[in-house]
Amino acid sequence: MKKIIVLLLVAISIMCIAGEMVYVTPKGKKYHSTRSCKTLAKSKKVIKINIKNVRNRQPCKVCY
DSSP states (O other): OHHHHHHHHHHHHHHHHHTOEEEEOTTOSEEBSOTTOGGGTTOSOOEEEEGGGOTTOEEOTTTO
């Protein structure tokens, strides 16, 4: 029974991460968890995308 519960929790966690939206700039090398991240303050164009589409970008050290 414990194994089933653990597997369900893992599956739910994976589904939550898969649907997560993040913020990027067109030429940026990082992705951000919030639009209000201080490293995005001077950015003119910020795009909200699914985390699956970040490609080779790395997470921001400030907001992650």
